[in-house]
Amino acid sequence: MNSPRSILFIAFLVVSFFLFQTWMVDTAPGTQASSETTSSNSATAADNSNNTVPEAQGAVSSDSSVPDGDRPVANTNSGQLVEVKTDVLDVVIDANGGDIVSAKLLKFAESLDSEERFQLLQREPGNLYIAQSGLIGPNGIDSSGGRANFSVQQNNYTLNGGTLEVPLTYTSEDGSQVTKIFSFEQGKYHVDVRYEIRNQGQQAKQMQFYGQLQQTMNAGEGGSMIMPTYFGAAYSHDNDKFEKYDLDDMQDQRLNISTQTGWISMLEHYFVSAWIPTQQQDNRLFSRVAGNSQAIIGVIYPMVQVDSGQTETIESTLYLGPKDQDSMAALVENLDLTVDYGFLWWLAQPIFKLLQFLQSIVLNWGLAIILTTVVVKAVLFPLTKAQYVSMAKMRMLQPKMTALRERYGSDRQKMSQAMMKLYKEEKVNPLGGCLPMLLQLPIFLALYWVLLESVELRHSQFVFWIQDLSTKDPYYILPILMGASMFLMQRLQPTPTADPMQQKLFQYMPVIFTVFFLWFPSGLVLYWLVSNLITIAQMLIIYKGLEKKGINVRGK
Incomplete structure (x- = not known):
């Protein structure tokens, strides 16, 4: 699995789902109240026929x-x-x-x-x-x-x-x-x-x-x-x-x-x-x-x-x-x-506690968000490294997998069995790149709700033009920088998928995300930007180590 690109794609779907879910709530004709409420006709008081204060x-x-x-x-x-x-x-x-x-x-x-x-x-x-x-x-x-x-x-x-x-x-x-x-x-x-x-x-x-x-x-x-x-x-x-x-x-x-x-x-x-x-x-x-x-x-x-x-x-x-x-x-x-914090409250609460702790040291919520990002990326680094190693090994198996496709043709059952045998012999996990993605998305969503719900970030200043981390960047500088970092990540990625449709989607992904993030809380955009920059640094370090071992990382 091309995991970094998949992260972007699935995150895009998650954002789209949030928009759709909110639209459904806003336009629904009505919602059911709690099952523990007792139904009855609402007793009404006399309407105020004048403009006096009720x-x-x-x-x-x-x-x-x-x-x-x-x-x-x-x-x-x-x-x-x-x-x-x-x-x-x-x-x-x-x-x-x-x-x-x-x-x-x-x-x-x-x-x-x-x-x-x-x-x-x-x-x-x-x-x-x-x-x-x-x-x-x-x-x-x-x-x-x-x-x-x-x-x-x-x-x-x-x-x-x-x-x-x-x-x-x-x-x-x-x-x-x-x-x-x-x-x-x-x-x-x-x-x-x-x-x-x-x-x-x-x-x-x-x-x-x-x-x-x-x-x-x-x-x-x-x-x-x-x-x-x-x-x-x-x-x-x-x-x-x-x-x-x-x-x-x-x-x-x-x-x-x-x-x-x-x-x-x-x-x-x-x-x-x-x-x-x-x-x-x-x-x-x-x-x-x-x-x-x-x-x-x-x-x-x-x-x-x-x-x-x-x-x-x-x-x-x-x-x-x-x-x-x-x-x-x-x-x-x-x-x-x-x-x-929604259904991710169990994850959002410790993230908020971490933010609180770091803010008590640096006395700035923006710096606390940056340090929280560093902590999260550091914790996930072993998984991130395993992800890229798995991707590199999968790339090295491409010639053998092509040969299997030519050998078994349209017989999907035999093809699947042969591929599983090949994975076992080469000690490669085809799903090795999925776990970091599955962990990063809940963290992103949990932090989204933390920044949206926590009153501590209301009117909290970061630096320069960012005077309120709970609202959008007034000059859209952070979203533009975030989009640029996504573009740079794409340039550093291995050879893209051969599917033209997916190629087009991934090419436009930085632009699409930049537009979405124009309206996101600046604190969340700051987290995503710093996360991208750290990911770029990790990619360069991991790729350099793999190339020293003679592994063709980018397939070029």
Whole structure:
């Protein structure tokens, strides 16, 4: 097998497959939701007939455990706003309901070199993305009477090291008090949400906590055909570590799963919001679509009874931040899987760890990619050498193979038997050049997903004109250099196949790949370019060694 050319050919097919697969997803009339979702007709809230900002919609899907009268109703007015700033977050809490209606990530720019910080949550006309939580049930404060309107101590809070607690207080007619406390920690993207319920009434009270994420459908980006990214919901539960749940699927399939572990989330390429419930009780994951435009996914706790004169505490955690695998893994099991490396996750994760390690030494992600390429090529070098030696031996057998063809003519069975005998006598493996190809392609694809999904590479500078390794080269210099290196590799290759069609294909392959790579992340093009340059150096070294042994490498 002419392995280097086969690598290019199969890689071309893989790229074509990615394009076709993305096109199929984008143009399909619909996809099936997870088999664990419960089918039902979507209950819709009243459509907003005017252009006012949509407020919090109903919380949970129809279910016998949550009577219709105990579901929270839509907010009609915004309450007092409380702004909280930490070193990494700038959030706004609406006292009417105690929802987080805005969240900026202070360590991340909205775009390259922008002064604006990345806005994860927002409440804008036509673009709603908020994190809600409340207490429902027979005595809930967010039931048919409307959302609880909390009183606050001040409108602005700033975290100056350590931790910061922001209390919101609600007092009912019988003197019972509910305090909703948001806890922030320096350097952390998670917010602990705690309800302290003090029952001053004469009767026991029953309440349920719910936390949900609400987002306007079709408000986000799904990437491009070359760089597809996922925009939508995802969740985890006892029987499934990670499951994507497209926003469009919510219109046809409602989520209704009982679980002791897990979480619910909304994903936006490099960033994620997630409600993480207590993991030691039977919670229920749910979803619904409100007003045909608002996608809702959430979690609801079991009923809690607060006896007269007693105090109960209900806790949950909200994550608002980047897809930082280490931070998310430390927070709850499987949340780091929102960094979706696809079916090659088992290979992508160690590649990312290697990248992380090398970057911690050289302090530059571009240099880390180059060093990772060197490591990969060094590990594969014994196989690469065996590949070229096998190719050279196969070439030396060409006269004998030609003689066998002339001898047996069209008798394929005898011809096959004779060739296998010849391979055995000459100690040649006809498939000896395949293994490096089979190893390099998964590595290439795994690195593709690492560079596409890892937030660490967002806006990461390399050198000179490469200011963002996660996006295409603005001047297309790397793709052109990569195409030139492929052309040089072809010139160094042994005598090409006699098939005119294949000759034409391989001649145009550098041009075709250059066009494809114009739109690839510059970090991936850098990897491919460096890989080609190392391959050229290895080819020259191996060919020189074979020629010293009298082996005609190129067949010329």
